[in-house]
Amino acid sequence: MSQKIAINLMCTSCGSEILPESGNYSCPKCKGILQVRYSRGAINKELISSHSSRSGVWKYFEMLPVESRENIVSLEEGNTPLIRTESLGAGYYVKDETRNPTGSFKDRPNTVGISKAIELGAKTIAIASSGNAAGSLSAYAAKAKLQCIVCVPEDTPDSKLKQIMVFGAKVAKVKGTYSDSFNLIRESCKRYGWHNLTSVCTANPYQVEGDKTAAYEIYERLNNPDWVLIPLGAGPLLVGIYRGFLELQEAGLIEKIPRLIGVQAEECAPIVRAFKNGDRNVLPWEGKPHTVAHSIADPLTGYSEDGTLTLEKIRESNGVAESVNDEEMMEAVWQLARGEGIFAEPAAASTLAAANKLKKNGIISNGDKVVMVVTGTGLKSQVVLDQLRPAPAIDPDPDQLVKIMK
């Protein structure tokens, strides 16, 4: 059995080294983003592929920042299918994150974040979320018997709110955009000593480590694709996937990191704007976004350094940032459902919408191996469900049945 690898935290701004035991989630000196560092040589072929008796996120225990297995809170997240989707394009694959316990990829960061919070002695955890992350965290909090406090934007659809409430979290709808919820949770955690499990790098350095397991899984199934498309709010999933592939590269398991494509909604695209302008820093988005992709409509007001970190990883992978409009995302929802039997929410289908666009523009070439991360289920997406017309009612009569089939 492999030994647990020693970890510490390093500030990505001022370079300070911080002990995890200190309980800090951001740099105590400069408020910068903390990154988990593992001792050298941590990852190797043995750790990545040999645990046939384990599966999912915790298969990679040695590469995750939790010291003791006793602290793990798991719903058997991860190990999601990588589905070949020829109807969408030759060489196209969907990494189907709708198959996680609560229906979105957020179960990956949350299983790691909550386990670490328990290791650090948390009694109350808190999160700002557009819906999926809180629906996930509240399930893990129920299992762990922790109090869970949630802030969501006031326009969060009931279909997402109710999943959060089912698991017993305390939920408030907060006036304003997602950023208002984010800043309220940050302020309240500081004031009341709650652990902040909002899944962006400025709020919590551990959760992005859960995100990186998606890269390990893609590697194990497909080795090394040319492109990986990822929906972006602030972008911790992209940062995590970048980090996972970087570790694989450093261990000599892959030659180069796949080119990462970050996808945003046209109505709220601060990272894409900075990418296309050639800016080094991402600036907050102005105004209140209106889009079918509310899961990724994050203006980054007050924590735009999360966007800047994401932009940096896109560029380091020689990648692309692209935006798509509501119509293109809804079209992609139907393509996934009716071509592949996969029901995604619009924000999750944004990766297919962007692949379609970049193929047309010649950025993605014929023959490229393309992985589209589909981040969340459509079962919680009111905007999709509302587009379907009611089914007709008939008597139990074959003649009537055959008529409605036309």
Add this chain to the structure above:
Amino acid sequence: MSQKIAINLMCTSCGSEILPESGNYSCPKCKGILQVRYSRGAINKELISSHSSRSGVWKYFEMLPVESRENIVSLEEGNTPLIRTESLGAGYYVKDETRNPTGSFKDRPNTVGISKAIELGAKTIAIASSGNAAGSLSAYAAKAKLQCIVCVPEDTPDSKLKQIMVFGAKVAKVKGTYSDSFNLIRESCKRYGWHNLTSVCTANPYQVEGDKTAAYEIYERLNNPDWVLIPLGAGPLLVGIYRGFLELQEAGLIEKIPRLIGVQAEECAPIVRAFKNGDRNVLPWEGKPHTVAHSIADPLTGYSEDGTLTLEKIRESNGVAESVNDEEMMEAVWQLARGEGIFAEPAAASTLAAANKLKKNGIISNGDKVVMVVTGTGLKSQVVLDQLRPAPAIDPDPDQLVKIMK
């Protein structure tokens, strides 16, 4: 690599042997239930545990009635978690079937049923369903590019209807109970040559073979539990799980078959009634059932022999049939959500409700290993979602946030 095992069909009523190639889904001589038979010695330790590179239902390809891998239509169903649930009882486990691609166990029978239908040349498939089975089949039909025709009872909640429609199936709401939908599809398939993929044994002999893979998975994770609790409409899942364990016993892998507990809703419990009366045959349930467990509210009018087959397997396993009321099921929904972070629909939580009852009655003893099959997600359950009160709205102010937490 193991060779494919030869199969044929045998009528459980008159004993006739039928070739699968004939395309019959029930006995052409006596209309009896057909059962798939494999050549002797089909199952063995090698087939059951050695395919570490495969997972899910099709890991057991050699034990399934599809001849050619080319005909397989899969969304990577099965391989669902078996979760230890100490908060519900010592030695208790949930077999979490909500983790299948469309959120219910129905993906197991449908992946087998549709693959076989394709092998038999189907162009149009049809199903009667209370919601979950059709939500599943329509996804597989989309992937396979087959026309899919669905009949559901008129009171099927929108939350289930819409999943079916997302995938593009043609849906009709049929006046009357589930049995009216069932009989309409049976009659229409006969008249128009559609393949009947309604997942009960009288309608289709192949799908129950998909159900049996749940038994293989329980065996692989837990060896041999004392009890397995299973929600019952007509009961093909129980018949399949019985068959899976029987095969394991015949192969010498387990000594005895676990005792199977079939669970129905008090408002519609034809199998439980017959079990408690000591009857050999199940009779149809009278009247229109009203229960929160609409997924299993099946009066069996016109095909009660499906219920009789299920009852027979319960008795052969030295098992029990028990009913639970709406209140007990709703209580179990909250226990699963708030104790374990698992969101089940009431029909799926019926197994926990029954375990609670049978523990109190002394049927389940302390120290018994108990598996509760949780068959479908609560995300599609209007009746649960409607019980949650709206979340309060606040300004982005920590004082307001901390107040609503009390």
